Amino acid sequence: DTGVSQNPRHKITKRGQNVTFRxxxxxxxxxxxxxxxxxxxxxxxxxxxxxxAQLEKSRLLSDRFSAERPKGSFSTLEIxxxxxxxxxxxxxxxxxxxxxxxxxxxxxxxxxxxxV
Amino acid sequence: xxxxxxxxxxxxAEGRAANLPCNHSTISGNEYVYWYRQIHSQGPQYIIHGLKxxxxxxxxxxxxxxxxxxxxxxxPHATLRDTAVYYCIVRVTGTYKYIFGTGTRLKVLA
Numbered sequence: 001d002t003g004v005s006q007n008p009r010h011k012i013t014k015r016g017q018n019v020t021f022r023x024x025x026x027x028x029x030x031x032x033x034x035x036x037x038x039x040x041x042x043x044x045x046x047x048x049x050x051x052x053a054q055l056e057k058s059r060l061l062s063d064r065f066s067a068e069r070p071k072g073s074f075s076t077l078e079i080x081x082x083x084x085x086x087x088x089x090x091x092x093x094x095x096x097x098x099x100x101x102x103x104x105x106x107x108x109x110x111x112x113x114x115x116v
Numbered sequence: 117x118x119x120x121x122x123x124x125x126x127x128x129a130e131g132r133a134a135n136l137p138c139n140h141s142t143i144s145g146n147e148y149v150y151w152y153r154q155i156h157s158q159g160p161q162y163i164i165h166g167l168k169x170x171x172x173x174x175x176x177x178x179x180x181x182x183x184x185x186x187x188x189x190x191x192p193h194a195t196l197r198d199t200a201v202y203y204c205i206v207r208v209t210g211t212y213k214y215i216f217g218t219g220t221r222l223k224v225l226a
Contacts, residue, residue, distance in 0.1 A: 004159070101205060
């Protein structure tokens, strides 16, 4: 198992374009989380999935953002009509049911989005 | 609301102990304090967590004050590879939302 995998690692897009990121969690992990991290700040929680169900969303997740986890395995995060303020690192994490933050809660290396 | 406060940066000589403080005065009674670190261009990595008692593992020690309003992460013998941003993290009770704060950028000097 290679851990949590995120693709692409880097994405540069023009303002107004749509972008989609993918996260492949650790295979047996049924919980999946998305975070956003802007320069000089810590990660900020965006949303959480238990299997395919999206159970929690942050107010940061505006209507231009949508996340899916259709079969309870990989997840996608789409941003529509990107704005310069969307430039950030988008991190994915996964864990098993019952595991809170701790040794079993594993982050990926993130996708860095630059909107020009 | 849940919040953590940490100094923005610290330096530590290689081989010496690094003591990283965190204030979490709004923490709820049943919530743990977690510490992660993030090396440039990587995702955060788990270090240690605790509730009331002091904790130690192979990476670090965690000292939590009796009133649980603050804690200190101790790296007993810092190495150059410990240079990273260290986050003290608490959870918003009843949610899966963790508050990372801005972290402390630790620089270990040779």
